[in-house]
Amino acid sequence: METDSPTSWFVYILRCADGSLYTGITLDIDRRCQQHNAGTASRYTRCRLPTQIVYREIQTTRSDALKRESAIKRLRRREKDTLIRLQ
Numbered sequence: 001m002e003t004d005s006p007t008s009w010f011v012y013i014l015r016c017a018d019g020s021l022y023t024g025i026t027l028d029i030d031r032r033c034q035q036h037n038a039g040t041a042s043r044y045t046r047c048r049l050p051t052q053i054v055y056r057e058i059q060t061t062r063s064d065a066l067k068r069e070s071a072i073k074r075l076r077r078r079e080k081d082t083l084i085r086l087q
Contacts, residue, residue, distance in 0.1 A: 009065035013055035016048035023072045025065040055084045
């Protein structure tokens with residue numbers, strides 16, 4: 001049993017201003033989005049502002065969130081677009 005889950009973990013996809021997609025995980029999705037748009041969350045999104053959350057899903061543990069993040073990152077762009085559209 002994992003004890004690293006005080007609340008739910010979110011796996012999310014951001015659409016950046018240049019149309020690219022960024023995938024990540026967080027406990028607080030609103031705070032993380034604010035960090036991305038302030039340019040303090042990741043080097044990738046810092047020069048592609050503003051960003052917008054286009055997909056989110058809940059995972060119960062950090063481990064599950066990391067596995068799902070990895071799986072989403074391995075998807076082709078077309079598959080990610082389908083995932084976003086079907087949400």
